[in-house]
Amino acid sequence: MSSGLGTDLLARLSRATRRGAGSAGEIVAVVAPAPVVPAARLVAACASATPIVLFQAPPRDDEEPLGIVGFGEIARVEGSGPERLVQVTSAARKLFASLREERDADAGSAPGPRFVGGLSFRTEAHHEPPWTSFADASFSLPRWIYVARAGEAWLWLLVREEDLASERSSIEAELASIEAAFVAAAQPAQDAPSHGAGEGAKIEGTSREAFCSLVREALDAIRAGEIDKVVPVAASRVCPTRSLDARAVLARIADAYAETTRFAVQRGERVFLGASPERLISRRGRVLSTDGLAGTVRRGEGDASLVRALLASPKERREHALVVESIASVLGPRCASLDVPETPTIRSLPNVHHLWTPIRGALHDDTHVLALVEALHPTPAVSGTPRDRATAWIAAHEPDARGWYTGAVGWFDAAGDGDFAVAIRAGLVSEDEAWLYAGAGIVEGSDPPAEYAETRAKQAPMLVALGIV
Numbered sequence: 001m002s003s004g005l006g007t008d009l010l011a012r013l014s015r016a017t018r019r020g021a022g023s024a025g026e027i028v029a030v031v032a033p034a035p036v037v038p039a040a041r042l043v044a045a046c047a048s049a050t051p052i053v054l055f056q057a058p059p060r061d062d063e064e065p066l067g068i069v070g071f072g073e074i075a076r077v078e079g080s081g082p083e084r085l086v087q088v089t090s091a092a093r094k095l096f097a098s099l100r101e102e103r104d105a106d107a108g109s110a111p112g113p114r115f116v117g118g119l120s121f122r123t124e125a126h127h128e129p130p131w132t133s134f135a136d137a138s139f140s141l142p143r144w145i146y147v148a149r150a151g152e153a154w155l156w157l158l159v160r161e162e163d164l165a166s167e168r169s170s171i172e173a174e175l176a177s178i179e180a181a182f183v184a185a186a187q188p189a190q191d192a193p194s195h196g197a198g199e200g201a202k203i204e205g206t207s208r209e210a211f212c213s214l215v216r217e218a219l220d221a222i223r224a225g226e227i228d229k230v231v232p233v234a235a236s237r238v239c240p241t242r243s244l245d246a247r248a249v250l251a252r253i254a255d256a257y258a259e260t261t262r263f264a265v266q267r268g269e270r271v272f273l274g275a276s277p278e279r280l281i282s283r284r285g286r287v288l289s290t291d292g293l294a295g296t297v298r299r300g301e302g303d304a305s306l307v308r309a310l311l312a313s314p315k316e317r318r319e320h321a322l323v324v325e326s327i328a329s330v331l332g333p334r335c336a337s338l339d340v341p342e343t344p345t346i347r348s349l350p351n352v353h354h355l356w357t358p359i360r361g362a363l364h365d366d367t368h369v370l371a372l373v374e375a376l377h378p379t380p381a382v383s384g385t386p387r388d389r390a391t392a393w394i395a396a397h398e399p400d401a402r403g404w405y406t407g408a409v410g411w412f413d414a415a416g417d418g419d420f421a422v423a424i425r426a427g428l429v430s431e432d433e434a435w436l437y438a439g440a441g442i443v444e445g446s447d448p449p450a451e452y453a454e455t456r457a458k459q460a461p462m463l464v465a466l467g468i469v
């Protein structure tokens with residue numbers, strides 16, 4: 001590659017190791033400026049380095065978009081049970097303490113190495129198929145970390161001091177394929193003819209009748225006063241007629257839904273990927289931001305009147321208000337100030353409009369982003385209210401394992417900053433199948449067939465990416 005990124009990074013690695021004390025267990029991290037390319041396309045163009053992780057945030061208001069790609073792994077931290085994120089935080093802290101960052105002057109402002117991963121909707125002793133390779137919480141510290149921000153980008157390489165000599169040739173080979181991927185990712189998007197599930201691909205899963213009866217059971221529980229709101233999720237399995245390429249699916253969803261947070265986490269042969277419109281939490285220092293997002297209408301003819309009806313619907317407003325109230329009650333005590341707009345606005349996506357309340361705040365202290373995730377998850381946008389009863393209702397009634405769907409996906413760094421998206425509008429893709437999911441918030445007044453139709457509209461991003469619609 002003409003940029004000389006590979007030669008540059010290897011020379012930095014050699015200099016860093018000559019400078020270093022060379023203590024065993026230490027991880028050397030070197031960084032060089034890299035070309036700015038669309039993050040998901042970089043993943044699609046680099047087939048060899050696994051596992052992959054991706055977090056690509058959309059441009060929002062005053063914020064610059066942030067793209068993170070991870071190839072390979074220098075370490076993985078996992079947690080299980082109710083303490084899953086405490087376990088992850090403490091294992092990650094030890095790893096960050098053993099990290100020696102070596103930066104030349106031209107990479108002084110590069111965002112530092114970071115973990116990327118996510119968590120399941122609820123904690124389980126053993127996750128059921130197809131989620132068996134996904135732990136309750138699992139984060140990768142990638143060997144190669146591409147970070148793009150504000151029109152600049154960098155590539156980090158992380159190597160354990162004691163593995164430097166033995167891994168030199170594999171590092172060189174990986175670097176050659178990453179360099180080639182930068183060249184390919186910079187080209188205009190091209191749809192590979194073999195991207196999708198193929199003609200005659202079948203979709204099986206929760207039928208319209210089954211979902212409607214689940215919604216009716218939810219309405220019974222609401223009428224009986226057991227819960228105020230619950231969010232059942234339906235699963236479908238796509239059986240393709242040719243091998244699926246998860247990276248190509250990711251590139252398509254990323255291009256088509258640029259206003260969302262695009263993400264991917266690979267575990268074993270499966271890649272959990274999607275395009276989420278909903279921010280769970282972002283933390284930069286003491287500044288935090290999050291989204292109240294609930295209440296939906298499918299886009300269609302007479303779009304402007306659909307939006308007006310959504311804003312005016314008491315049922316949609318109630319469903320939305322429950323989410324905003326819950327977020328405000330969780331964050332309020334942790335914040336010196338919290339700005340919660342009184343009325344929602346609209347967040348428009350290519351397939352649906354949502355009621356949206358963007359929330360911003362200033363924390364009292366340096367609470368780690370994972371502690372904020374722990375406090376907020378699951379919001380009533382994916383579980384219901386009261387939270388414990390809604391979650392118990394879901395465990396008792398939902399027929400399929402949600403796994404990481406409606407969990408959270410994101411990144412965090414050594415300072416405890418990070419971004420997390422609610423893991424929705426997503427699916428689990430492997431060569432021979434794809435699992436798609438979609439849920440709908442049920443409150444008093446919900447109409448079962450309309451809720452079913454809403455779940456179909458919410459699956460559009462994945463269906464388009466799989467070449468099915």
Ligand SMILES: C=C(O[C@H]1C=CC=C(C(=O)O)[C@@H]1O)C(=O)O
Nearest residue numbers: 294295296381424438439440441
């Ligand atoms: C549970 C999902 O969406 C949630 C997020 C936004 C709007 C929602 C709704 O209007 O029902 C859901 O609460 C999903 O996409 O599977």
